[in-house]
Amino acid sequence: MSLFKPRYITFDCYGTLINFEMANAARALYADRVAAEDMKAFTDAFAAYRLDEILGAWKPYEQVVDNAIRRTCKRCNVEYREGDGKSIYEQVPTWGPHPDTSAGLAKVAKEFPLVGLSNAATAQIPHNIERIGVPFHAVYTAEQAQAYKPRMQAFEYMLDQLGCAPQDILHVSSSFRYDLMTAHDLGIKNKVWVNRGHEPANPYYNYTEIKDIGGLAAVVGL
Structure with missing residues (x-):
């Protein structure tokens, strides 16, 4: 992926940032x-x-x-x-971040607003995000969108709330089935796959692969 400076970096939370237990x-x-x-x-x-x-x-x-x-x-x-x-x-709100999450996000949070899009209950996700210790511009939930990923409605809700278009964001996830396939279908061209071993690679969806969140800074030229 050529160097891209997004308006927002958006994230799947459970599994990608939070250790989904x-x-x-x-x-x-x-x-x-x-x-x-x-x-x-x-x-x-x-x-x-x-x-x-x-x-x-x-x-x-x-x-x-x-x-x-x-x-x-x-x-x-x-x-x-x-x-x-x-x-x-x-048990869900007791789960904390992967070991690489906090430091990796801290590198990019200084330059880009971070946004979460989670299949979470609105009452639960703040506890998980707080454990990361890095400020987020916003965290949107399936409960707010009244739809879970991988449904397009969840992504559309986030884009509407941010007032931006698919081409304005960089979406980061460890899952094709929940995130990256739908992001592709919605025209979100800039995508990062965090290879945490959940799913096999699928190059059809045209993403940049990183092994952990520590690799995200290089993707956006930091």
Whole structure:
């Protein structure tokens, strides 16, 4: 990608900036109900059902998590206990940043406004962002947009709030399925993929790859 000076650098939050520990939370909760050799299949199914749950009309994130874990238990023939979903959901605001996030963002925050776009509950995400310790211009949530990524409505809400066009931003994410595919479809040409090992590379979507947030400064010429 040629050197680009965006009006805003926009970010996916959970997974990209914040260490997304949903699978670990499920592993801990279901350790007494799922055999060790079956746990990866269980947490993979949980991730798949969370994605499926957000593709329709907006509903509260607590409901997304609870529905997904209930469906996972049914599919895997595992006992669901009332309150399991809430227990996992309530851990979300306790999660902190990846080790590279704070220092990497501090380098670019001096020159560019930082914006988060998160599939988060509006009441939860401020706790995660606060743990990063770097100022954000704004953080928008699926709850505010009334749509979860990867739906276009979430991105359109952010662009409307910022008063800018797709070509004005640089969008940063570790996920193609949640962010970079939709960003491509919306005409957001300037994209960065943080390769955290969540998904395989997909060069069709025309992005700059970095291994962690520490590499972002070089992308914008700092």
